[in-house]
Amino acid sequence: MMLPKALRWFNTDARHYQMTCQSTLFLYGCLFLGFDVPWWLPAAFIGTTLTTQYLFTKALGLPHFDFRSPLISGLSLCLMLRTDTIPLAIFCAALGIASKFMIRWRGKHIFNPTNFPIVFALLFLDGVWVSPGQWGSAVWVAFLIACLGAMVVTRATRSDTALAVIGFHAAILFGRALYLGDPLAIPLHQLQSGTLLVFAFFMISDPKTTPYSRPGRILFALLVCLVAGWIQFGLFRPNGLLFGLAACSPLVPLIDFVLPGPAYRWDRASNQTKGMSHETSTTPSGLGGLPLPHGAR
Amino acid sequence: MKRQLHRVGLAVCLCLTAPGSPAHAFCGFFVGKADTKLYNKASKVVLVRDGDKTIITMANDYQGDLKEFAMVIPVPTFIEREQIHVTSNAIIEHLDEYTAPRLVEYYDEDPCRTIVAMESRALGSMPAAAAAPPVMAKELGVTVEAQYKVEEYDVLILSAEESSGLETWLKQNGYRIPEGATEVLGSYIKQGVRFFVAKVNIEEQEKLGFTFLRPLSVAFESPKFMLPIRLGTVNANGTQELFIFALTRNGRIETTNYRTVRVPSDVELPLFVEKEFSDFYTAMFSRQVEKEDMHAVFLEYAWDMNWCDPCAASPMSPQELEELGVFWGGEPNRNGGDARNAFVTRLHVRYDAAHFPEDLFFQETGDRTNFQGRYVLRHPWTGTADCSEGKDYRARLAARYAQDAKTLQDLTGWDPKEIKDKMALNGQADPKVDPATGQKWWQRLWQKRKS
Numbered sequence: 238m239m240l241p242k243a244l245r246w247f248n249t250d251a252r253h254y255q256m257t258c259q260s261t262l263f264l265y266g267c268l269f270l271g272f273d274v275p276w277w278l279p280a281a282f283i284g285t286t287l288t289t290q291y292l293f294t295k296a297l298g299l300p301h302f303d304f305r306s307p308l309i310s311g312l313s314l315c316l317m318l319r320t321d322t323i324p325l326a327i328f329c330a331a332l333g334i335a336s337k338f339m340i341r342w343r344g345k346h347i348f349n350p351t352n353f354p355i356v357f358a359l360l361f362l363d364g365v366w367v368s369p370g371q372w373g374s375a376v377w378v379a380f381l382i383a384c385l386g387a388m389v390v391t392r393a394t395r396s397d398t399a400l401a402v403i404g405f406h407a408a409i410l411f412g413r414a415l416y417l418g419d420p421l422a423i424p425l426h427q428l429q430s431g432t433l434l435v436f437a438f439f440m441i442s443d444p445k446t447t448p449y450s451r452p453g454r455i456l457f458a459l460l461v462c463l464v465a466g467w468i469q470f471g472l473f474r475p476n477g478l479l480f481g482l483a484a485c486s487p488l489v490p491l492i493d494f495v496l497p498g499p500a501y502r503w504d505r506a507s508n509q510t511k512g513m514s515h516e517t518s519t520t521p522s523g524l525g526g527l528p529l530p531h532g533a534r
Numbered sequence: 535m536k537r538q539l540h541r542v543g544l545a546v547c548l549c550l551t552a553p554g555s556p557a558h559a560f561c562g563f564f565v566g567k568a569d570t571k572l573y574n575k576a577s578k579v580v581l582v583r584d585g586d587k588t589i590i591t592m593a594n595d596y597q598g599d600l601k602e603f604a605m606v607i608p609v610p611t612f613i614e615r616e617q618i619h620v621t622s623n624a625i626i627e628h629l630d631e632y633t634a635p636r637l638v639e640y641y642d643e644d645p646c647r648t649i650v651a652m653e654s655r656a657l658g659s660m661p662a663a664a665a666a667p668p669v670m671a672k673e674l675g676v677t678v679e680a681q682y683k684v685e686e687y688d689v690l691i692l693s694a695e696e697s698s699g700l701e702t703w704l705k706q707n708g709y710r711i712p713e714g715a716t717e718v719l720g721s722y723i724k725q726g727v728r729f730f731v732a733k734v735n736i737e738e739q740e741k742l743g744f745t746f747l748r749p750l751s752v753a754f755e756s757p758k759f760m761l762p763i764r765l766g767t768v769n770a771n772g773t774q775e776l777f778i779f780a781l782t783r784n785g786r787i788e789t790t791n792y793r794t795v796r797v798p799s800d801v802e803l804p805l806f807v808e809k810e811f812s813d814f815y816t817a818m819f820s821r822q823v824e825k826e827d828m829h830a831v832f833l834e835y836a837w838d839m840n841w842c843d844p845c846a847a848s849p850m851s852p853q854e855l856e857e858l859g860v861f862w863g864g865e866p867n868r869n870g871g872d873a874r875n876a877f878v879t880r881l882h883v884r885y886d887a888a889h890f891p892e893d894l895f896f897q898e899t900g901d902r903t904n905f906q907g908r909y910v911l912r913h914p915w916t917g918t919a920d921c922s923e924g925k926d927y928r929a930r931l932a933a934r935y936a937q938d939a940k941t942l943q944d945l946t947g948w949d950p951k952e953i954k955d956k957m958a959l960n961g962q963a964d965p966k967v968d969p970a971t972g973q974k975w976w977q978r979l980w981q982k983r984k985s
Contacts, residue, residue, distance in 0.1 A: 271795055273901065321901055363784060364900035373793035373829055417721040422891035427791065473757040475790040475897050 252305045259312035259439060262382060266316070272371060273319050281323055283311035285330035286350075293338045306350075307334055313351035316435055317479075318358065320365045329354040329365065342490045349446045349482060356483040359476065367476050372431020382434040398447050399437040401458035406433065406478070409466040436478050448489055450498025457492055460485045576775035578626055579761060582859040583898060584783045586755050589859025593626045593749040600747065604709055604733040606765065608722045610756035612679055613691050613730060619751040620685040625854050626749055629779050631847035633835035633880035635797065635907030637811045638844055642915040645927035674699035679728065686739035687750060690731040694723050704731075714768045722762070753859060761894045767887035773828075774886065778894075780879040781860050785901045786836040787879045789894055794881070795830040797822060798945055802910045804938045806956040814909070817946035819882070828889040835880035836905040844908075849874060877902060914962075935962045 247253045263279070266272040290307035293299075310333050320326050333354040337346045340353075358365035372382070410424035441447065441461065448454050465481030468474050580591040596603050675695030682689045694700035697720030704711050709731075722729075732750055739745075766774060780787040788794035798818065807814050822832065839849050850858075852874055860876050883894070914931055918924075939953045957963065 270793070273903075319899070319901070321903060366785075366897070366899040366901070368788060368794075368899070369790045370788065370793050373826075417724050418717050419721050420717070420891060422888075426891050473759075475895065 250305060252309055255309055255439070256305070256312060259309065259316060262435070263312060263315050266371065270371060270373065273368065274315070275321075277323060278320070278326055279311070279315045281326035282314040282318075282330045283308060285327045286311035286314070286334050289331045289334035293334065297338065306337075310334060310337075310350045313439060314354070316439070317351065317367055318355050318365065319368055320358075322364050325358070325362060325365050329358050329362075332357060345490070345493075346446060347489065348486045349440060349443050352440055352479060352482050352486070356479055359479070367479065369430070369432045369475050372435070374426055374429040374431075382431050382438070396442070397451055398454045398458055399442040401455045402437045402441055402462060402478075403428075403433070405459050405462035406437075406465070409462055413466075413470060433478065436482075441478075441482055446486060446489065448492040448496060448498065449500055450493075450496045453492040453496035453498060456496065457485060457489065460488065576777060577766075578630065578777045578779070580626060580629065580749075580751075580858055581759075581761070581778060581780045581787070581896070582782075582861075583759055583780065583787070583896075584862055586757050587753070587861065588756065588759065589751055589753040589861075590761075591621060591626065591749050591751040591858060593623060594747050596747055600734045600739070601736055603747070604731065605750075606704070606709070607730045607732075607752075608727040608762045608765070609691075609730045609752065609754060610727055610758045611754045612728055613752060613754060614680070615682045615684070617753045618682060618684045618687075618689055619753070619859075620687065621749050621751050621857055623746070623749060625850075625857055626779075628847060628854060629850060629858070629878070630777070632842065632845070632849060633779060633837070633878055634846050635815055635834055635909070636844060636846045637808065637909050637911065639808070639911045639913065641913045642927075644915050644917055645919045645923045646921040674703045676700050676703040683735065683738065684732075684750075686735055686742050686744060686748070687732045688735045690729075692729040692731060694719075694729070696720065697723055700729070712768050715765060718764045718768055721764075751859060759896045759898075761896070763885060763890060763893055764887075767885065767890070772886065773884050776883045776885065778879075778881040778883070780881070780896070780898075781839070781855065781858060781876045782879070782898045783862055783875060783877070785877055785899045786833070786903075786905075787881070787896045787898050788833075789831045789881070790897050791892055791895045792890070793826070793830045794833055795822070795826060796833045796905060797882075797907045799905070799907050800910065801941050801945065802912055802934075802938050803942050804935070804953065804957045804962055805911050805913065805960045806962075807909070807942065808911055811909070814942070814946060815907075817948065819884075821945060821947050823884045828884065828886075831894070832882045833879065833905060834882050834907045835878065836901075836903065837878055838902065838904065839874045839876040839878050842906075850876075850878075916961075938962070 263272075267274055286307035287304060290304075291302050294302040311330060314326075314330055314333070318326075318329060320329070333350040336348050336353045337350045340347045355367060359367065407424070407428055410427050411421070413419075414421060414424040441458070448457050461478065461481040461484075463481075464484050465477035467477075468480050469477035474480070578593040580589075580593075582589040582591075592605070592607070594603075594605070676699050677693045678690055679693055680691040682691075692700070692703075694703075697716045697718075700719050700723065701711050701716050730752060734747065761776075761778065763776065803814070819832070823830075839855070842849060855874065855876055862875060883890070912934075915927065919927060935957060939950065939957060942948060942953055943950050
């Protein structure tokens with residue numbers, strides 16, 4: 238039977254859920270929220286991430302090409318990054334995947350392959366932007382995103398990072414409102430942001446670029462939120478969380494050193510097909526008896 | 535001493551919105567002027583922004599006694615005298631007309647031959663003004679950091695330690711502060727803002743020979759790219775209308791904390807809309823606001839200032855742009871453009887405190903895609919067309935009329951029967967309906983037998 242077989246395959250990797258959720262959200266955004274997306278943008282993002290991953294796989298002589306990680310990176314870029322220029326779209330997508338292979342520490346990539354090119358582009362390139370207001374604040378949309386996202390992270394066992402980010406971010410927003418004497422409608426409005434939920438559930442919850450231990454991840458979430466709060470309310474710049482994540486990512490190896498934990502494997506998260514690796518490995522063995530989390534996501 | 539009470543126009547100004555006068559169109563000639571007042575209680579703000587440099591111009595259509603008018607605006611930095619400028623309403627009207635949603639006409643070609651024509655006209659918003667009050671005590675924690683006479687305006691730059699002190703000071707000095715403003719003022723004070731307070735100096739105004747409020751511009755440098763709307767919602771009865779015209783170097787602006795949505799555009803409408811364009815646009819806009827649950831900011835125009843197509847008004851001249859504060863005008867842009875190196879964005883917001891609890895925050899994007907609110911009238915070919923293409927053409931007209939009627943109904947919520955009746959009067963009757971009886975052919979089919 239084809240269907241049960243397909244479902245079994247679908248269940249082998251939590252990223253399949255993630256891809257489905259991201260695609261659904263992207264289509265929803267394009268069809269119902271009027272995203273500023275020309276037809277070529279998803280093609281450029283996804284085509285480039287897949288191609289770049291393939292080229293690095295070949296160049297580094299890795300055992301096999303895994304389409305999932307670059308596809309997720311491409312879809313994440315579709316959800317967040319906007320540009321009118323095809324070369325810029327290609328550059329950003331390639332930069333994200335390249336960073337995954339080239340900026341590493343002890344077999345683990347430092348930067349989230351979606352976050353890195355976005356922050357780089359916002360800082361150094363003209364003609365690229367992120368629309369933090371694109372999801373609006375309609376409660377049901379936020380709810381939908383939360384549900385879909387929760388499904389992904391639960392399967393990927395990283396819901397703790399997402400929830401910690403939302404919790405700390407909410408604490409900062411409400412704390413600020415209380416200090417300023419603002420009505421609670423203001424932090425509530427700020428919290429009802431689809432962009433926040435997309436960030437929490439689809440970006441920072443990436444198990445490959447967050448600390449291995451739970452206390453480490455909670456600490457990491459706190460640091461990201463503090464930096465984000467300073468950027469948003471101290472420097473008055475939008476997209477504080479994106480910058481916060483990029484600024485804190487280099488601290489992950491240090492957090493892992495101080496608060497060590499078991500490395501993450503996507504296939505284990507799905508408790509299926511033991512020993513099967515979907516990652517782009519650059520080193521064949523693990524550290525201290527644990528498999529190393531290689532490659533992206 | 536008899537103290538004059540100043541009605542405080544908080545945050546953004548109030549102004550009436552009337553249609554802009556039309557202008558020439560690229561291909562064709564101008565037909566008429568949409569001379570209707572579209573929105574009540576509308577404010578117009580021009581934001582010129584590049585890097586952290588901002589020039590904000592506020593136009594107010596305050597209609598009451600100018601002696602009673604004052605304006606309080608939170609500003610992020612101290613403002614020196616040279617940072618304040620009084621400009622003319624005409625410039626803002628021009629910008630309004632240039633960016634206004636427009637109605638365009640086309641004429642069908644002879645299906646057996648060719649021909650073209652086109653016209654346009656535009657809807658606009660309108661001008662406005664500003665005003666302000668004088669000085670008094672400082673024990674309330676209020677510091678009058680500066681006091682300027684700027685043409686017909688008396689301007690104060692205030693800082694305060696707490697909102698109750700500021701409120702008391704303002705009241706003591708004859709400003710009517712609405713209930714509920716204390717908390718909002720307090721929030722701004724804690725964020726370290728100053729208050730720009732302006733009122734009209736009637737004597738000075740008489741000397742200058744003006745009888746209306748002229749727009750005030752303030753230039754400052756701050757990373758904050760925002761518009762304080764919260765004070766304006768404190769005492770508002772119902773919703774308020776705000777137009778934001780942004781002039782930037784690289785691309786359109788959008789709100790970062792609310793969704794920016796394009797108004798429906800490039801749709802074909804029944805011909806009778808020509809006479810009711812203002813009604814159509816206001817009805818359509820209201821429906822869009824409703825559809826978005828009043829949580830969105832609407833994009834009505836985004837265009838490179840060097841051109842337009844069709845033009846509702848000619849592009850702003852480099853001198854006008856400079857007057858509004860486009861300080862980078864002379865520099866070449868990345869596309870090698872001329873002195874009109876500006877991209878204009880027109881945003882339209884209908885807001886109240888419940889749906890827009892937070893101030894509007896913006897960002898400039900790199901998006902230079904042109905967008906305009908454009909509505910199309912397509913006149914049918916009325917000459918003879920006896921060729922076979924002519925017969926096909928007539929057959930397609932019925933479907934086109936039906937589609938136009940449905941589009942109009944969807945966009946405005948107007949009664950479909952009324953739409954069809956008005957279309958019939960304009961020669962856009964459904965061919966299935968007998969113009970004499972208003973009945974469809976099948977309604978007439980067995981009527982005689984029944985009678």
